[in-house]
Amino acid sequence: MDYEAIVVGGGHAGIEAALALARLGRRTLMVTQDIDAVGRMSCNPSVGGLSKGNLVREVDALGGQMGLLIDASMIQYRVLNRSRGPAVQAPRAQADKALYSGFARQALESQSSLELFMDTVVDIMLDSSGRRIEGIVTERGNRIGCRALVLTTGTFMEARLFIGEWSAPGGRLGEPAALGLGDALRRRGFRVGRFKTGTPARVKGSSLDYCEMERQDGEAQEPFSFLHEKIARPSLPCWITYTTAETHRVIRAGLGRSPLYGGAIKGKGPRYCPSIEDKVMRFPDRERHQVFVEPEGEYTDEMYLNGLSSSLPEDIQAALIHSIPGLNHAVIVRPAYAVEYDYLDPSLLYASLESKIAGGLFVAGQTNGSSGYEEAAAQGLVAGINADRFLTGEEALVLSRSEAYIGVLVDDLVTLGIDEPYRMFTSRAERRLALRQDTADTRLTPLAKSIGLATRERIERFEGKAAGIAEIKELMKGRRISRDDFLAMDGLINHLGESVHNVLRDPALRNCLVTLLPGLGTRFPHGWIETAELDARYEGYREKEARIAGRLERSERLRIPTDFDYLAMAGLSSEAAQKLSSTRPLTLGQAARIPGVRRSDAALLMIALSRRGTA
């Protein structure tokens, strides 16, 4: 055996998988087509955002790399949704792309037990049973053995680029596709599908009219990583502008030359991140669409046109960009393009992200049909951890839906299957209030410690913070409202004798902490106080949320034996029986969420299972 583990791909999933495996002591090889391209951000120059920011913090709390990389490379920081409630607030940072990629490379290269190798994988090797991974075959004929393999091929597998009538193989503009692997997996019986995604044009910053656009500055920077106290990075502005009636006219006129509308692209694109031509066609009533102009880095003049992803021909792209205020004289540096690529049906994976077809094969990131750097990183980390556990024979790490967005992500992918690129949303989580971004460490760092991915520094910082928050809560519980407080704030009169901890549950008194316990700020870091305060404020809501989720939980947790014979079960619709047989859900909850499984199928299954349970 040449290596214990091989990771194919050096993107956001591959980085996490390779680092996790190597940090856990596995002799690991990362095979990538281009070592200069590891950690490259193919699309938007930012990390985080709603629910994605939570994912980044969870990856960090579990001992992953993404939080450290964005902390080291951010060039603007904002917290989104401040007005809409703490559970759905999330941090987002603009990244210096070159710096991000550079720090990623540094992390990989300095990691002991990890080697990097430049080659293109064209096939996998299985043992004589055909059910267990033995290694990889590369384009140049190298056969490299391993016991565990993590596939993170991103948008490169059998990939094809599209710009108007032009089309050519490629995984990213200027980078070759990984040809051969997708077809090899098809031949081996994997279910391979096609998805499409796109990216907007990049323009020369000095060619833009900034006075025509609205300036959007960042806020005071906060770290993503729980290992960092504060961040001192430059902060660059973004700019907001809007499409015009002329833009929409140009797009409609050019639609006939779109590969998407002309039918050249077969793969389905992300509904939640549509191209500008999709937005114009799907919302004909909208007079304008928002465009964010974002810097790609500190030492480049390239600007990213967020909101203008497209696969229209280059002359139409130029016309539509030039019809937008502020961009009238924009010099296009790179055109927008679409990429179509192979993904593997994730319902053929266990919740460990191990393949049901080949033992020891783990799949993560866009190869599973997800979209987004954060979704990829989260899966990469899970795949890396579970590849290690596969090698040691330990039970796989499966996070629950009420424990982490990572749990929601993996459960959705492997049980729902997908028919479009999967993006995380807070509404996918039934226990959203329990998954606040500021509590990711409380939820996951103890796990990281037991897995072996938490450094001593991380453990010490976490334990210090946990003790501090406990102390703040004690102070909040010990401080009671007296008559002397009535004058300080309206509404306290209703809470005579209650603790501050209780009073915080009153929405009208959400800001009472500073008034009632003014000394906290000098004793504890701001973030600790905020976490303790939110815990108190949301305690009642969290209980309510748990109760609502619990309504379904009893049946949710009803376990289905893996050898359950759906085809022999009378009354199940044949579609449901087939879907259930191929997906093999572990619980009734998973079964009920599978598309094609009807309410009545779930009811029947529930009764069959509870009978089995009591028999």
Next chain:
Amino acid sequence: MQRSYFDASRPIAALATVPGESALAVIRCAGPGAVDLVAGLFSRPAALGSARSMSLVHGELVDPSDGAAVDEILAAVFLSPDGPIGEDGVELYCHGSPAVIRKALSLLEGAGFAPALPGEFTFRAFLHGKTDLVKAEAVQELVRAGSEGARVEALRRLEGGLSRALASVREAIVDVLAEVEARLDYAEDDDSPAGGLDPDSLQRIRDRVALLAASYVSGRLYERGARAIVAGRPNAGKSSLFNLLVREDRSIVATDPGTTRDWIETAIELGGLPVRLVDTAGLREAEGEIEAEGVSRSRRLVEESEAVIYVVDGCGGLSAADVAFLESRPDSLCVWNKVDAPSCAEAPAGFLRTSAATGEGLSALAEALRERIRPRFGLDESALSRSVAEGDIRIASERQKRLLDEAVAALDSCRGELDARAPLDALILDLREAADSLGEITGEIASKEVLEAVFSRFCLGK
């Protein structure tokens, strides 16, 4: 071994009509292989086995052990997913002789059919998406319906009126939920819809759910009938009036004695409203220890009644006891009886003049009684006619009522949080809870406990 309550893997059979002597009896058979199993007991097995779905086959039911014909029957064949249950099945129309039915059922059992448990057919219809829980409950009510009004109500639910009303209000909640979720899932600066939850649309939804919840009382009245008690001093003519009122309803089929021999209760129908008329003739005033119990029972009956007809003997005039009673129950319908008698005094104001002997004033009394109980059904005259003609909707089970109340409470709580300016991510919990409660009514969200509770209360063969 006791067969599991809901084992859908076995074919089942049961008599679907009332047991006993009748012109026609229907035996329902359904489940895997049902058609072939019945064909084995049929004089023309090939004809039955190859029958198209939803067709009738004529032949004889045959005892396979000796080839003897049991009865001449019609067999209606349903192939999945057709028919009321959605499984392969046969309905046998045979002659309603208890001996034939007994023999037919024993032959079916011998052929492999398990005797159906109460509600099992409806349960299977639910499993196959042929019905939802509300409709299933309506089947129960239809079977038990005590009046034309109750029957119409149940039928309407079976047709899905209530399900549609619930689905429509639930959809309104889900729409609001979706809008709020969209706001939560896209950043403020992302061009997402601005603003918070609209209190007015929330209130409108809440009122619609509350209206459905409030229909429970009247729905129950339709099922049970409003209780109207005939009270008065001894010899005021209560029983005669009672009998005349009962005769006002020409459709009356049976008089059923009360749960004790002390009073008589009869179900009548007044202009579409079900009424349980109670005669307390058996209850006498307290003269000794033994009678006291009867009096307290009488008082309880009066308290529990939706209407009281208080009869006074016009010849005897108003006594202190009468005045005391009427003060305690001022909403009584006051009746001045025996107006045909020469010695009858002038009726005081507010009294209805009646004569049990001549029938005078009876129609007026019946009409007045109907007017008195009508508000209890939540109806004005036009609403009643509209509900009968078009299908106004009422809920009728405890389960539905409880879940609707939960939904109203959740929506009220949402309004409270909104007024207290709680954040959007907290508000949305109440909306989800309301949507879940409504979903549970129709079975969109159903636990095993709910399913068993609903289906185990069925009578056989439905």
